[in-house]
Amino acid sequence: MTRLIAAYVTMSTEDMHDFEAVKEAILKKFEINPETYRQRFRKDSVLKGKMPKELFTRLTGLYERWMRPTGKTREEIGQTIVLEQFLSMINPELKSRIMEHSPASPQQAVEMAEAFILTSGL
Incomplete structure (x- = not known):
């Protein structure tokens, strides 16, 4: 409170x-923020006694809060998903360093990753 x-x-x-x-x-x-909802969306699980429709409704709500698709193009939503997958597949230390700088796109994340690798030898 x-x-x-x-x-x-x-x-x-x-x-x-x-x-x-x-x-x-x-x-x-x-x-x-959207990252909070992304994490909940990805980690959500079915609770005992819950019906599939309840799970679907919960996932839909989390997706809406994570992606905030209203006013976004299909390409912008796709970029968000590609960025998330890229970050999930790289070295955790590299991911952490990139996340500190909040990349706006997957391309920017790639540029940051390459710069970090060149300067630090990760």
Whole structure:
């Protein structure tokens, strides 16, 4: 509850009356972002007693929050998936170094990876 209040009181008076601004401040304070939903999407499992439709609904919701597909092109969504797969397949140390710089695309991640390899000999 304290973190929730902290997120709210740091906002401007104008933003306090804007639902989307309040929502974004809370999500930021609790460090909930697309990466959070990606991890939940990938690691989710079927709980005993849950029906397939419930699992499907949960996965759909997590996908929507992870990808935020509204307003994105098919290519942009594909780039996100390719970036995720690229990062999952490379050396964990290299992945960590790339993630520190938040690459915007798989191409940028590849460039970072190559630069890190050349400079550090990974």
